[in-house]
Amino acid sequence: MFYRKIFYLLSIIIIAASFAIIVSEAQTSEPTNTQINSINFVSSQNTPVYPGSKNAQLRIEVLFNVNASNAIGNLSSLPPGFSPSSNSGYSSAARDLYGNQVYFINASDVVYFEYYLNVNSDVSPGTYPIGFSLSYTINSTTRETDYFTIYVTVSQYPPLMVKVVSSQWNPAGYPGTQNTQLQITIENDGNSTINSAVASLSLPSGFVYTGGSIQIGTLQSNSRTTISFSGINIDKSLSPGNYTFSITLNALMSTQDGVGYDAQGTITFTVQVESIPSYYYELNLLSLKWGAASPQPVYENSRYVQLSATFLNTGQYPIFSVNGTANSEYFIPISNIDSYYGSISTGGTFTLSFYFDINSTSLSQLLSQNEVPVHFNVSYMINLGNNAYIVIFSNFTSFVGIENYVGVSNGTGVSLISSGWLSSYTVYPNTDNAIYTVQIANRLPFSINGINATLFLPSGFESNGCNYASAYYGTILQSYSSSTLQFKFNVGNIPPGIYNATLLVDYIANTGGPGSRLFNLFRVQLNITGESNTLEVVDSSFPLSSADTFSLGDQFRLTIRNLGYDSMNYPVLTVNLPPGITYSNTNTSVFSILPYTPSVSLPSQLTVQSLQAYYQQVLSSSQQSSTQQSGIQKGSTITFSFPLNINVNSTGIYTANATLSFVDAWGNIRNTSISFQIPVLGNIRYIDVKVFGSLDIRSRYTNMTVVICNYGSSPAYNVYVTLSPPSTITSGASSSLLLATPSVFYIKEIPPNSNVSFPVTFAFNPLGAQSFSGASTIINYGVAPLNIQISYEDPQGNSKSFTTSLALSIEPFIDIALTGGQAIYSSNDIKVTGTLINYGSSTAYRVEVVGSTGKQTSSYFVGDIDPSSQYAFRVDIPASQYVPIVNITISYYNAFNENINRTLQLSVINQQVNETSATTTTSTSEMPEEYIIALFIVAIFLLGAGYIIYRMYKTHQKDIEKRLPE
Numbered sequence: 001m002f003y004r005k006i007f008y009l010l011s012i013i014i015i016a017a018s019f020a021i022i023v024s025e026a027q028t029s030e031p032t033n034t035q036i037n038s039i040n041f042v043s044s045q046n047t048p049v050y051p052g053s054k055n056a057q058l059r060i061e062v063l064f065n066v067n068a069s070n071a072i073g074n075l076s077s078l079p080p081g082f083s084p085s086s087n088s089g090y091s092s093a094a095r096d097l098y099g100n101q102v103y104f105i106n107a108s109d110v111v112y113f114e115y116y117l118n119v120n121s122d123v124s125p126g127t128y129p130i131g132f133s134l135s136y137t138i139n140s141t142t143r144e145t146d147y148f149t150i151y152v153t154v155s156q157y158p159p160l161m162v163k164v165v166s167s168q169w170n171p172a173g174y175p176g177t178q179n180t181q182l183q184i185t186i187e188n189d190g191n192s193t194i195n196s197a198v199a200s201l202s203l204p205s206g207f208v209y210t211g212g213s214i215q216i217g218t219l220q221s222n223s224r225t226t227i228s229f230s231g232i233n234i235d236k237s238l239s240p241g242n243y244t245f246s247i248t249l250n251a252l253m254s255t256q257d258g259v260g261y262d263a264q265g266t267i268t269f270t271v272q273v274e275s276i277p278s279y280y281y282e283l284n285l286l287s288l289k290w291g292a293a294s295p296q297p298v299y300e301n302s303r304y305v306q307l308s309a310t311f312l313n314t315g316q317y318p319i320f321s322v323n324g325t326a327n328s329e330y331f332i333p334i335s336n337i338d339s340y341y342g343s344i345s346t347g348g349t350f351t352l353s354f355y356f357d358i359n360s361t362s363l364s365q366l367l368s369q370n371e372v373p374v375h376f377n378v379s380y381m382i383n384l385g386n387n388a389y390i391v392i393f394s395n396f397t398s399f400v401g402i403e404n405y406v407g408v409s410n411g412t413g414v415s416l417i418s419s420g421w422l423s424s425y426t427v428y429p430n431t432d433n434a435i436y437t438v439q440i441a442n443r444l445p446f447s448i449n450g451i452n453a454t455l456f457l458p459s460g461f462e463s464n465g466c467n468y469a470s471a472y473y474g475t476i477l478q479s480y481s482s483s484t485l486q487f488k489f490n491v492g493n494i495p496p497g498i499y500n501a502t503l504l505v506d507y508i509a510n511t512g513g514p515g516s517r518l519f520n521l522f523r524v525q526l527n528i529t530g531e532s533n534t535l536e537v538v539d540s541s542f543p544l545s546s547a548d549t550f551s552l553g554d555q556f557r558l559t560i561r562n563l564g565y566d567s568m569n570y571p572v573l574t575v576n577l578p579p580g581i582t583y584s585n586t587n588t589s590v591f592s593i594l595p596y597t598p599s600v601s602l603p604s605q606l607t608v609q610s611l612q613a614y615y616q617q618v619l620s621s622s623q624q625s626s627t628q629q630s631g632i633q634k635g636s637t638i639t640f641s642f643p644l645n646i647n648v649n650s651t652g653i654y655t656a657n658a659t660l661s662f663v664d665a666w667g668n669i670r671n672t673s674i675s676f677q678i679p680v681l682g683n684i685r686y687i688d689v690k691v692f693g694s695l696d697i698r699s700r701y702t703n704m705t706v707v708i709c710n711y712g713s714s715p716a717y718n719v720y721v722t723l724s725p726p727s728t729i730t731s732g733a734s735s736s737l738l739l740a741t742p743s744v745f746y747i748k749e750i751p752p753n754s755n756v757s758f759p760v761t762f763a764f765n766p767l768g769a770q771s772f773s774g775a776s777t778i779i780n781y782g783v784a785p786l787n788i789q790i791s792y793e794d795p796q797g798n799s800k801s802f803t804t805s806l807a808l809s810i811e812p813f814i815d816i817a818l819t820g821g822q823a824i825y826s827s828n829d830i831k832v833t834g835t836l837i838n839y840g841s842s843t844a845y846r847v848e849v850v851g852s853t854g855k856q857t858s859s860y861f862v863g864d865i866d867p868s869s870q871y872a873f874r875v876d877i878p879a880s881q882y883v884p885i886v887n888i889t890i891s892y893y894n895a896f897n898e899n900i901n902r903t904l905q906l907s908v909i910n911q912q913v914n915e916t917s918a919t920t921t922t923s924t925s926e927m928p929e930e931y932i933i934a935l936f937i938v939a940i941f942l943l944g945a946g947y948i949i950y951r952m953y954k955t956h957q958k959d960i961e962k963r964l965p966e
Contacts, residue, residue, distance in 0.1 A: 034134055034146050037061040037110055041152040043257035047191070048155035052121035052259040055085045060132060060150060061112040062094075068105045068136040073113030076131035076147070081123035088116035105136070121259070125156045160251050160263035161190035165224060167245070167269050171385040174276045176236030180388040182271065184247065187224045194219040195260070197251035201229045204245065206238040216249075221256075234273065236391070242270045276390065279315050280382055285396045286312040286349055287480065288374065294447070295479065297403045303357045304334060307400065309376060310351045317382045318345045319392075324352045324378040330402075331356035331374075343383075352378075358402065371399040413444040414451075414505050417482055419524045425566045425665050426529045431491040434666055436469075438503060438524065441482040448518075449476040450508040455487045458499045461526070463489035476510075496530035531672060534564030535660060538637055540676040546796040548683030548713050551646045553584045558640045558676055560660065565670075568632040571595055571662040573640050578654045581678060584643035595638050632662075644678070651682040651713060681795035682714030682752065689721075689788050689804050692757075702762045708747065708790070709755040716792040719747040723760060724787040725808075738784055738808065739763040750792075762808070784808045812842035816865070816890055816902065823851075823886045823906045830877040830886055830908060836862060837870040844892040851875035852887045865892075882910050 040059040043049050049056045060073060071094040075084075084090060094102045094111040102111050113134075130152060135145040165185040173180055182201070188194055197216040203209050210231035219225055227247075246268045254260045287310040290298040298305050307326065313319055322340040327333065338352040376396040381389045421427050422435040436455065442448050451473040463469035469487035477483050503522040539559040547554045562568055577589040585591070632638050648654070656678055661671045688709040706723070710716050723740040741761045750756050786808050791801035821834030832851045838844050847862040860873045877886065890902045 033065050034136075035063050035065070036132075036148055036150065037063045039150050039152070043255070045256040047256045049119055049153070050155055050157055050255050050257075050259045050261075051119060051123045051125065052261070053119045053154075053255070053257055054259075055087070055116050056119060056257075058115040058117055058130075058152065059112050060114075061110055062134060063110050064105045064107060064136075066107050066138060068138055069103055069140065071102070071105055071111065071134065071136035074133045074135070075115060076133045078117070078130060079123075079128040081120035082128070082130070083118050083120075085116035085118050090115075119154060123154055125154050127151050127153050157253070157259075157261045157263070158190050158192045158255065160192075160194075160249060160253065160265035161188070162186050162194075162249060162265060162267055163189045164247075164267055164269040167271050169271070170228065171388055172390075173232075173234060173271065173273050174390055175234055175238045175240065175273065176276070177234045177384065177388060177390045179230075180232050180234065180384065181228050181230045181386055182232055182245075183226055183228045184269065185224055185226045186219075186247075186267070188219045188221050191221050192253045192255050192263075193221060195252045195254055197249045199227055200248045200250075202246040202248065203232070204243045206235045207243070208233040208235075216251075230386075238273060240273050240275045242272050244268055244270050276392070280317070280390070280392055281394055282314040283319065283378065283380065283392075283394050284312045284314055285376065285398050286310045288398045288400050289479075290400065292353065295444075298358065298401075304355055305358065307331075307354045307356060307374070308351050309354070309374075309398075310349050311378070312349050313344045313346055315382070316346060317384065318343050318348075319380045319382055320344065322350060322352070322378060322380040324376055326352075326354040326374055326376050328356075328372060328374045330359050330372040332359050370401050370403070372402060373397055373399050413442065413448065413509055413518050414440050414507060414520045415443050416503070416522045416524070417441050419503075421527070422486070423566075423665075426564065427491060427527070427666070428529055428531050428664075428670070429491060429496065430493050431664075431666050431668055433488055434491055436487045436489070436524075436526065438471075438485045438487070439482055440485065440505060442477045442479055444479060444509055447476050447478045447510045448507045449510065450474065451477065451483070451485075452506045453485045453487075454504045454506075455489075455524070456502040456504070457489060458501055458526070460492045460494035461489055461499070461501075462492070463487070477507075491528060494528060496528050499526040499528065500524075501526055529564070531564070531670075534562070535672055535674050536561045536563050537674060537676045541679060541796060545798050545800070546681045546683050546714060546794045547644070547646050547679070548685070549646060549648055549651060549680060551683065553643045554646060556642055556644045556678065558642075558658075559637050560640075560674065561637045562632055562634055564634065565662075565664055566634055567665040568638070568660075569663040571632065571638055571660055573658055573660050575642075575656060575658045577644070577656050578678070580646070580648040581654060581656070582645045582647070584645050587645065591642075593640055593642050595640050646680055648680060651680050654678040654680060679796070682712065684710060684712035684714060684716050684752075684792070684794055684800075686711055687716065687750075687790055687792070687802070689790065689806075691806055704760050704762065705757050706745075706760050706788075707755050707757040708750060710750040710752055712752050714752055714795045716750040716794070717748070719750055719756075719790065719792040721745040721747070721758075722789040722791075724789065725762075725784060738786070738810070740786075784810050810841060812840075812895060814838060814840040814842050814844045814892065814894055814900070816840075816844055816847070816892060818888070818890065818904065819870075821888070821906055823908045824911055825879060825882050825908050826911045828878065828880055830879045830883065832875040832877065832886060832888060832906065833873070834888075835870050835872045836865060836890065838865040838867055841867050842895055843867065845894070845897075847871075847890065847892040849873045849875055850889040850891065851877045852889070853877055853879055853883045854887075882908065884908055 038061045040057070040061075041049055042057055043053045044055045044057070062071075062073070064071075073092050073094070075090045078084075092113040092115055094105060094113060096102050096109075096111055102109075105111060128151065130150050132148045132150050133145055134148070135143060137143050163186065165187050167182065167184045169177075170181040170183045173182075194216065195218055197219070199214040199216055201209055201211075201214075209229060210233070211229055214227045214229065216225060216227060246266055248266045249264065251263050251265070252260065253263045287308075289295045289308050289310075290305055292306055292308055296305075309324070309326065311322075320341065320343045322344070324338055324340075326336045334355040334357060336354050336356070338354060340350045340352060342350070344350050374397070376398070377393070378396065379391060379393050381391050383389050417439040419436070419438045422437050427434050438453065438455070440451075440453075453471045453473070455469045455471075457463065457467050457469065459467075461467070469489045471485040471487055473483055473485060475483075501524050503524050505520045505522070507518055509518050537558070538561045539557065541557060542554050543557050544555055547556075558573075572592055572594060574592045575583070575590065577583065579589070582589050583591040654677065655675055657673065657675050659671050659673050661669065664670050688711060690707040690709065692705040692707060706721065708719065708721060721744070723743050723745075725738040725740060739762070741763065745758050747756050784807070786806045787803055788806065789801060789803045791799065793799055815838065817837050817839055819835050819837055821832070823830055823832045830851070830853065832849075834849075836847065836849070844865045847865050848859055849862060850857060850859040852858075856878045858875050858877045860875045862871050862873055865871055875888075884907065886906050886908055888904050888906055890904075891899065893899055
């Protein structure tokens with residue numbers, strides 16, 4: 001017993017020591033460590049973290065070099081001013097790169113730990129350390145913790161970044177401009193939002209700003225706003241050029257993650273001061289006269305005479321606050337200053353009045369010229385808009401006449417403004433009562449009357465048998481007014497061209513007292529236009545269809561455009577047709593016709609029938625006189641329509657001549673010749689459709705040939721043939737007994753008296769139905785009408801179509817097909833399976849499937865198979881050995897009780913299964929060297945222990961044997 005106890009104790013010690021060696025080796029061979037892969041500290045908007053950022057994301061990625069589980073990351077210490085957000089804490093579980101929480105981590109895996117921190121606004125920008133501890137479990141038992149120090153950065157607030165996009169004056173910036181406005185468009189060029197800002201303007205020398213700071217509202221990143229500084233005065237002595245301005249902005253900003261802060265910045269920009277445009281100085285002295293309302297004579301000894309100066313504003317802006325002075329060395333001023341305080345718009349005038357005594361001493365040396373110079377200095381303001389204005393100074397020098405006796409000297413008092421035919425009408429040769437107008441203007445500073453004008457005509461023109469025409473104007477024509485004189489005369493048969501005439505104007509000038517008789521001569525031109533190219537044929541065609549040879553009553557349409565005449569009234573067309581073509585109504589080649597205007601509306605659905613009915617209504621109104629064709633203006637069209645008999649032997653283009661007679665704008669009857677073409681392109685009388693081949697459908701597929709024949713004198717173009725077997729709607733679905741392939745056939749051209757053929761295959765549809773009296777019945781045979789629709793274009797491009805029908809006879813037939821058939825040999829038996837489908841139009845009665853290997857035969861009775869139905873079968877054929885081919889015979893009866901057999905062969909698949917012994921595959925795995933050594937030691941120990949136990953057992957047995965009695 002003592003030895004046994006000793007043995008048990010030594011065994012336990014040896015086994016414990018062996019396992020200690022194994023565990024020690026395992027621990028020292030697999031080191032546990034981790035390392036930080038990356039650290040990312042960003043705001044909630046994925047921007048740098050600023051003082052005051054809330055809910056900033058701290059993400060720590062860790063690389064594990066060992067297998068671990070239940071990893072937890074803790075922030076052991078945070079810098080002052082840092083704290084976890086309300087939705088976060090100091091601890092975080094491990095997550096994979098997809099955001100899923102990870103409980104088991106393999107070696108070389110990268111996981112991350114995520115925290116959300118708040119940074120107080122009093123934290124200074126810089127880099128701060130944070131303690132980070134990582135605890136995890138190894139081998140499901142050992143819990144280890146690694147410690148790290150990480151660093152995060154708090155960034156400076158983004159600076160105020162604003163740029164000037166554009167700057168301009170509103171309305172303008174010129175030297176001397178007062179109360180103008182400067183508009184600046186700025187853009188937030190930074191990433192932060194400007195919540196509000198105060199803008200202050202700094203101006204260079206020569207500019208005065210009377211306003212204050214400008215408040216700016218919210219301006220998002222990359223957004224723009226326009227600020228305006230009103231009340232800027234520009235010194236009039238300032239030279240044009242570019243000047244530098246600056247704007248100081250005191251802004252309340254906010255970062256992308258909502259942190260608010262203050263920022264200040266100054267931006268500079270240049271603004272151009274332009275020269276005052278020349279059109280601002282476009283104030284013209286319109287008239288200068290003695291007196292107020294009407295001119296009065298002034299003599300060299302006159303005193304206290306009124307000089308009236310009228311100015312015209314020809315600029316682009318209204319003017320106001322006008323001040324003017326007048327001076328002349330020949331006058332003694334009494335009151336040479338005057339003002340006008342009203343507003344003068346563009347094109348408006350105003351008058352300044354000055355009072356002088358005539359300086360006869362200085363004037364005496366200029367009496368031979370009768371004109372003295374007067375100098376004016378005028379200042380005025382221009383309203384530029386938006387309460388801005390500019391003061392302009394202008395100088396004028398003009399001359400005013402001084403009379404030395406009653407009356408005026410001869411000079412140009414009347415000017416010719418314009419001349420031409422009345423209402424700008426065109427005048428052609430052989431025009432009677434043409435009216436020529438002359439507009440004259442009184443350019444004198446006093447009125448005129450008793451105007452007697454004479455127009456001396458060139459050769460080929462006459463008025464009442466004379467070579468001149470007269471006009472008289474007895475009304476007073478005020479100063480600076482105009483009047484129109486009219487001369488009526490006849491134009492003879494002269495060549496087109498420009499002819500010169502002389503105009504004499506005889507009138508009385510009201511200069512005071514009895515007045516003065518004056519004369520003026522002018523050269524005017526008389527323009528005579530030729531009548532060539534005054535009419536244009538726009539359309540000459542047969543609108544309904546192309547014309548054929550020897551056709552009668554084809555309606556022809558002729559459209560003419562007026563290119564030259566000012567007005568065409570009551571037109572009549574006289575037509576002279578070529579040989580072989582006559583007017584249907586009179587059967588003559590020469591006839592006259594009136595134009596027409598259709599009074600019927602176009603049908604809503606355009607078909608050949610509706611267009612024919614519409615055109616017949618148009619034709620019925622074409623023979624009526626139409627007053628709507630009166631007054632056809634230049635550029636308008638006129639249409640004539642008339643029926644023609646085409647009695648020519650061949651197609652072609654025939655030319656007809658016509659004369660259009662009408663009353664022109666002067667009231668003269670004119671006859672203008674034109675020619676037009678009559679296209680006889682031939683016609684397609686009809687198209688025949690023929691089908692060659694059997695019209696009986698006795699199988700699933702039937703081939704036929706369709707022949708299209710063109711009977712006519714012209715080709716048929718773009719022919720489309722559509723084959724439409726009748727279809728019915730059964731249970732909401734459309735079905736047809738036959739399907740045509742192809743169903744649409746295109747033919748580019750069919751020559752006259754020619755035919756084109758193409759093959760068509762008709763496929764029988766066993767699921768089709770025919771409808772009788774509105775009800776759908778499953779009848780898969782009988783007579784099926786085939787609709788054939790043909791559309792084509794004639795030589796003029798008119799589209800036509802028609803539909804014809806053919807009858808196809810669908811006879812009952814049976815078409816049994818085997819699908820999915822297979823034969824399998826196994827266990828002395830051949831199993832034949834498959835599915836029978838009836839693709840025919842009639843029921844197959846008493847269907848039976850017979851399978852035979854040559855020696856053995858078996859059958860399977862299927863029964864009746866309706867059209868489009870299918871049945872599965874199975875035939876078991878005894879077979880003592882494998883046979884490669886088996887014969888299958890399908891037997892059935894038709895509607896006439898005739899037996900029909902169909903035999904086919906199937907290959908037999910050998911599926912005899914051989915038993916195979918299962919093999920057991922053992923897999924070995926390599927064992928580490930330390931485990932092998934430990935196992936070897938244990939094996940030696942067990943052998944030694946076994947040997948000791950055996951020796952102890954033998955010794956104990958001998959002791960027992962000795963103790964037994966003999």
